[in-house]
Amino acid sequence: MSDVAIVYATFPDRQVAQQVAETIVAERLAACANVMGDCMSVYRWQGDIARDSETPVLFKTAIALATPLRERIEALHPYDLAVAEAWPAGVGDAVFDWVARETGD
Numbered sequence: 162m163s164d165v166a167i168v169y170a171t172f173p174d175r176q177v178a179q180q181v182a183e184t185i186v187a188e189r190l191a192a193c194a195n196v197m198g199d200c201m202s203v204y205r206w207q208g209d210i211a212r213d214s215e216t217p218v219l220f221k222t223a224i225a226l227a228t229p230l231r232e233r234i235e236a237l238h239p240y241d242l243a244v245a246e247a248w249p250a251g252v253g254d255a256v257f258d259w260v261a262r263e264t265g266d
Contacts, residue, residue, distance in 0.1 A: 163257035164249040166227035170234050171202060171215040171244070178216040181237045190230045191220040192263035223264045224249060 168191070172178035175196065182194035197217045204211055222230050231245040238245075252260070 163252060163254065164224055165252050165257060165260045166222050166224050166230075166247050167250045168220040168222060168227060168230050168234070168245055168247045169217065170220070170238070170246070171200070171217045173213070173215060173239060175199070175216045177239060178218050181234065182218050182220075184237060185220060185230065185233060188233070189264050190226055190233055191222040192260040193221045195219040195221075221250075221260055223260055226264055 170181075172181060178196045182196050185191045186194055195218065197219065199214050199216050202211075202213050202215045220230060220234075227247040231247055234245040235243045
């Protein structure tokens with residue numbers, strides 16, 4: 162088993178999530194982007210508790226590309242504070258090879 166990076170980010174709606182996902186995959190910063198079903202986010206913002214419907218996306222990428230991917234998501238994101246979280250995920254050799262091949266890593 163080898164590690165890839167999973168990067169998680171939420172977007173204001175499905176259209177924005179899909180546009181960012183397609184851009185990221187086209188730029189080979191991720192091998193795959195899973196645009197998930199909408200969720201309700203509850204968070205503190207500027208001293209208040211806010212609630213918003215958002216669309217989460219999971220990006221699969223090489224460990225070495227996690228930081229550039231997060232930076233690109235932040236650049237494309239419409240929020241004032243875009244949060245892109247990354248963590249390693251153990252995968253089988255075939256998945257690891259596929260991610261490496263599709264991201265050019």
